[in-house]
Amino acid sequence: MASPAVVEISRWQFAVTAVFHMSFPALTVGLSVFLAVMYTVHPRTGNPLYLQIFRFEVDGQFRASDWWHVLFNPAFSYRYPHILLAVLISASWFIGGIAAWYLVKQRAPPFARRTLSIALGVLAILMPVQLYVGDSTAAFMGEHQPAKLQAFEGNWKTDNNGYNLLVVPNTDKGRNEFQVAIPHLGAVIGKDLSGKANVPGLLQTPKDERPNMWSAFYGFRLMYFSALVMFGMAFAGLVLRLRGRLYTARRFYRLMVWMTPAGVLAVSGGWITAETGRQPWVVYGLIRTGDAVSHLSLGAAIAGLTGFVTVYALLLGIWPGRLRHRDDEAQVEEELQRGGADRG
Known part of the structure; x- marks a missing residue:
């Protein structure tokens, strides 16, 4: 002690x-x-x-001329539930991943099974809701921040009805040097079941108002694909539960361990999309980032960013070690308790 x-x-x-x-x-x-x-x-x-x-x-x-409208702007009803669901889902994956690790190591089975069951139950409810809310949020942003949607779809010209999986944008020339897409899927995701409608391209937006396609496109893909994988895993957990195999599926436990950071990755991708996709605006359509940024030298801005990244990287590096140390302490306590029970 x-x-x-x-x-x-x-x-x-x-x-x-x-x-x-x-x-x-x-x-x-x-x-x-x-x-x-x-x-x-x-x-x-x-x-x-x-x-x-x-x-x-x-x-x-x-x-601001109206604080009520600032706080409860039209995006609030979409973004707030989207973010709230995201943090609940991230926490559930983290908890479920730890429980799965305990089951893989055959440690504290009653505790691990109950924890995994609760986490998967929450995910089975929240993941479908989040996919719906996320789709609604994307549609809203496409209407009010069209450049963001154009950037994360990865098209320059409005001549593609497919869904882009991979792009290599050339910002200066306004084109993709390389592109891999699934034909017609972009139109279907955009609610055109015929698959013929073209997805809007970024050339529709004036050059000085275009966000960075690299960060918006791949930030969105990180969020979206992570969400799809999480939904699939949550559905698989529900099937295993209904078939009575949830507590014997060791391969599923190993996948759950690997999925532990999935929620955090999805949230990170979402924020990258949100913040870089609304550039060059701080307040969309009203204040540009260049007008609002502090008057700092390039060196000071780089030093500030480096400091933030360094501090959080150190915390991220120390935290898993602390968790592992706490786990070792818990294992020693379990062994002492078992030893005491055996002597009793």
């Missing part, structure tokens, strides 16, 4: 991490509510002091 000093330091470490993690969102959300109240009170009271409080920064900044 750890010493009291180590326990106390560990508590402080958790507390400090939680403070920083929660303080900044709380401050930003709290400030936005405060500013919204000040902006609302001003016309009701006619007191210019409230407007002065709201405009505490220099004039010329881009300000």
Whole structure:
């Protein structure tokens, strides 16, 4: 057992991490509510002091005129459930993968079976819902952010009814140097069951408003294909459960172990698509990224990005080791408990 000093330091470490993690969102959300109240009170009271409080920064900044519409914009009803489902699914895959690993190693079978059963039950319900919500979100974005859809479909000209599996875009020339597609599937996914409708191409968007096709296309493929594989695995788990073979399917357990990071990969691909696909806009159609970015040197921007990547890479590298260490401790505890039971 750890010493009291180590326990106390560990508590402080958790507390400090939680403070920083929660303080900044709380401050930003709290400030936005405060500013919204000040902006609302001003016309009701006619007191210019409230407007002065709201405009505490220099004039010329881009300000919201209706905070209700900012928070609950038309994309909210699509993006919020899509993201909420994504994080629940990611957690379920992580839990299911750990339970499958325990079953592969034949460790704590009752615990592992119950955990795997719960995780697969949640996935069997959420995965079909997520595919529907995701499709609805893509359709909405195609209507309101057409350049994003054009980029992640991977077409330049509107002359392809297929679904692109692989593209090598040439951004300067506005064409693909290499392309692999399944004929007619793009039209079918776009709700044209005849398979004849062409998928919109990125040349429809002015050159200075086009997102990067590389990141949007492959970010979307990472999300979409991960989701399809997760749906297939969840369906297979449901079939195994109905056939009474869920707790004897060792090959399925090994696949589940490999699928542990699938949810995180899908979420990462989704955010890459969302953030790079809306470029060059920060607020779509209103503020360009070039107008909103801080006035930093190239070296400072690279240093900031490198710092973020380094810190998170270190955390990602340390975390699995910590989990493995905790697992070793649990195994020792199990052996001690079995030894005590045998002596009893």
